Amino acid sequence: LRNGKIDLALTLHGIDLLARDFYARKLATVRSLVALPVSHRFATERQVSLSQLKGETFVRGSDDVVPGYTQRIIQFCRKHGGFRPRLATIGKFNSLVESLSLAANEEAISIQPAFISHLNVPNVVMVPIADAGATWDLFVVWQPGEIVRPLRTLLSELNLKSQ
Numbered sequence: 001l002r003n004g005k006i007d008l009a010l011t012l013h014g015i016d017l018l019a020r021d022f023y024a025r026k027l028a029t030v031r032s033l034v035a036l037p038v039s040h041r042f043a044t045e046r047q048v049s050l051s052q053l054k055g056e057t058f059v060r061g062s063d064d065v066v067p068g069y070t071q072r073i074i075q076f077c078r079k080h081g082g083f084r085p086r087l088a089t090i091g092k093f094n095s096l097v098e099s100l101s102l103a104a105n106e107e108a109i110s111i112q113p114a115f116i117s118h119l120n121v122p123n124v125v126m127v128p129i130a131d132a133g134a135t136w137d138l139f140v141v142w143q144p145g146e147i148v149r150p151l152r153t154l155l156s157e158l159n160l161k162s163q
Contacts, residue, residue: 001141007151008142012113013067015139024141025160030113032076032129032136035121037104043125050081050131059103059110060087072136073111080131100124113138 001009001022010027011018018024034048042048058077061069070087077085088108093099096112100121103110113136117126140158142151 001143004143007148008140008154011139011141012136013069013072015068015137015141017067018139018141021144022141023144024139026137027140027158027160028138030115030136030138032111032131032134033114033117033126034129035100035103035110035112036125036127037107037109038123038125040107040109040125042127045127047128047130050077050129050134051083052081053077053085053109054081054083056086057088057106057108058085059099059108060089062089076111076131076134080134097121 001007001018009018012030015024034042034053036043042052054077058073061073063070073085073087077083088106090099090102090106090108093102096116097119100110100112100119101124104121104124111129111134112126114128115138119126140155140160142155147155
């Protein structure tokens with residue numbers, strides 16, 4: 001987006017920084033899920049509360065890749081679970097699927113927005129988080145200035161004003 005290679009981005013992270021340089025509008029609020037190793041004791045549950053996850057090892061997100069992710073996980077655990085999570089870095093990865101798979105191999109869990117529930121990740125089960133307030137805001141972000149016609153049409157379809 002900064003280099004002008006794309007006209008629009010969807011993001012959950014770093015909106016405070018992005019909103020300084022770009023137009024940003026909230027598109028939706030999304031519930032959370034927990035990605036667990038298939039052998040985890042909660043893997044067969046219909047849903048799990050954050051307080052049940054106390055004592056688990058949570059994946060730490062790198063701020064240069066997913067700005068604000070780790071802070072969000074800490075906030076969820078403190079506010080909805082009453083604890084500070086134990087965080088672990090799982091190493092380098094090239095995609096979300098790869099990171100979830102690596103986390104499962106390390107017996108770590110990951111809190112994610114529910115819209116990833118369709119992903120087929122080997123050895124990973126995704127269970128909805130019961131806490132209603134553990135949500136993610138999804139934003140659409142675009143360049144200021146003249147807006148090309150396809151982008152204007154998309155923003156209109158999303159019921160967003162293009163400034």
